Amino acid sequence: MDHLYLCPCHFGLEAVLKRELTDLGLNIVRVEDGRVFFEGDAAAAAKANIFLRTAERVQLVIGEFDASAFDELFEEVKALPWDEFLPVDANFFVSKAYSVKSKLFSPSDIQRITGKAVVEAMKRKHRLTIFPKSGASFPIRVAIIKDHVTVSLDTSGESLHKRGYRKLRSAAPISETLAAAIIMLTPWKEDRILVDPFCGCGTIPIEAALIGRNIAPGISRSFAGEEYPFIPSRIWNSAREEAKSLIVRDRKMAIEGYDIDNDIMTAARQNAAAAGVLDTIHFQTRDMRALSSSHQYGFIITNPPYGERLGPDTRTREVEGSGSNIKRVSKSDDNSGLPALYKDMGEVFGKLKNWSYFFVTSYDKAQESFGKKADKNRKIYNGMIKTYLYEYYGPKPPKKQ
Numbered sequence: 001m002d003h004l005y006l007c008p009c010h011f012g013l014e015a016v017l018k019r020e021l022t023d024l025g026l027n028i029v030r031v032e033d034g035r036v037f038f039e040g041d042a043a044a045a046a047k048a049n050i051f052l053r054t055a056e057r058v059q060l061v062i063g064e065f066d067a068s069a070f071d072e073l074f075e076e077v078k079a080l081p082w083d084e085f086l087p088v089d090a091n092f093f094v095s096k097a098y099s100v101k102s103k104l105f106s107p108s109d110i111q112r113i114t115g116k117a118v119v120e121a122m123k124r125k126h127r128l129t130i131f132p133k134s135g136a137s138f139p140i141r142v143a144i145i146k147d148h149v150t151v152s153l154d155t156s157g158e159s160l161h162k163r164g165y166r167k168l169r170s171a172a173p174i175s176e177t178l179a180a181a182i183i184m185l186t187p188w189k190e191d192r193i194l195v196d197p198f199c200g201c202g203t204i205p206i207e208a209a210l211i212g213r214n215i216a217p218g219i220s221r222s223f224a225g226e227e228y229p230f231i232p233s234r235i236w237n238s239a240r241e242e243a244k245s246l247i248v249r250d251r252k253m254a255i256e257g258y259d260i261d262n263d264i265m266t267a268a269r270q271n272a273a274a275a276g277v278l279d280t281i282h283f284q285t286r287d288m289r290a291l292s293s294s295h296q297y298g299f300i301i302t303n304p305p306y307g308e309r310l311g312p313d314t315r316t317r318e319v320e321g322s323g324s325n326i327k328r329v330s331k332s333d334d335n336s337g338l339p340a341l342y343k344d345m346g347e348v349f350g351k352l353k354n355w356s357y358f359f360v361t362s363y364d365k366a367q368e369s370f371g372k373k374a375d376k377n378r379k380i381y382n383g384m385i386k387t388y389l390y391e392y393y394g395p396k397p398p399k400k401q
């Protein structure tokens with residue numbers, strides 16, 4: 001039986017996600033800002049979770065309706081076919097509610113009313129007053145956009161950017177989904193050299209190596225949907241087997257990652273090893289200003305410093321995991337070193353013959369300091385931070401005879 005699914009993504013990356021879904025053979029139903037809807041059977045959920053590089057989650061849509069009052073929300077949620085999805089011992093809960101430009105705007109109230117309505121629906125079906133909630137977790141998500149409500153079941157659990165390989169993080173790591181999307185927005189292919197001169201904990205080189213070797217990003221992690229009776233384990237197993245069979249084990253690639261911070265380079269190597277691609281990437285501690293290459297037609301894909309400040313700060317961004325290896329980061333007001341750094345970048349990159357370069361940054365004077373207008377730029381939201389991907393295209397290499 002086919003279901004409607006939705007995948008949230010970073011704002012600005014909808015087209016890349018759409019392309020990924022189409023390549024997986026899934027039918028796109030509609031595209032909105034930051035969300036792509038598609039339809040498919042239970043196997044589609046497993047495939048999407050394991051193979052998608054740019055989606056944040058895969059959510060099964062239980063229902064959609066308009067509501068501008070809480071009693072409407074309650075009645076509509078109660079009327080949804082919960083019994084088709086939730087077993088009697090399900091540990092169901094509303095894990096996330098948000099509202100944009102809608103009359104119902106309090107996330108905590110939306111969460112509470114939705115939760116109550118699901119309990120009522122379950123009571124009616126199972127003729128129970130109390131539910132044991134001793135079984136698997138079923139996180140429910142509610143989004144209200146311009147009074148239109150989407151109620152869904154999260155099949156991913158932890159966000160899909162958490163591939164499982166990034167044990168150690170730099171001060172300002174780029175999200176894995178964003179790194180993959182940026183690489184996929186460029187014409188880079190695995191037979192061309194790719195250099196990230198500000199690679200931090202290695203996210204861009206690692207995502208490029210995963211793409212180049214066709215390693216599915218979710219191959220080694222688990223998903224909430226693995227506990228759902230309507231997506232049986234044989235479906236997950238066969239999607240994982242398919243992913244394993246598609247890995248290219250012996251592809252030679254030239255992927256290089258550099259950073260000025262020696263500790264970060266150690267972290268990058270460990271992360272690449274955890275991702276199974278350390279043998280594909282050359283990491284070295286090096287100042288960007290020392291970058292040179294005898295190759296032609298290469299690619300720089302990078303996320304240079306944008307004014308991040310190290311140390312404890314109230315405006316810290318999400319920090320994964322725990323431990324002393326993590327430096328916290330926020331946007332600093334001190335951008336004093338950036339004009340010189342971006343100017344040097346412009347000079348260093350400009351010396352690389354026939355190269356293309358792509359950098360993503362939230363530094364607002366990036367282009368001016370770099371000294372060359374980008375052929376194209378693209379606005380991408382990294383959470384709440386507005387960033388731009390600046391794209392500079394070099395010539396294509398001559399066709400091999």
Ligand SMILES: C[S@@+](CC[C@H](N)C(=O)[O-])C[C@H]1O[C@@H](n2cnc3c(N)ncnc32)[C@H](O)[C@@H]1O
Binds near residue numbers: 171172175286287305
């Ligand atoms: C925004 S972070 C990049 C984060 C990276 N994309 C990741 O996912 O971890 C910028 C990086 O530039 C490095 N950096 C700063 N100045 C540098 C320079 N002159 N040469 C090379 N790396 C530098 C910092 O150590 C930091 O790791």
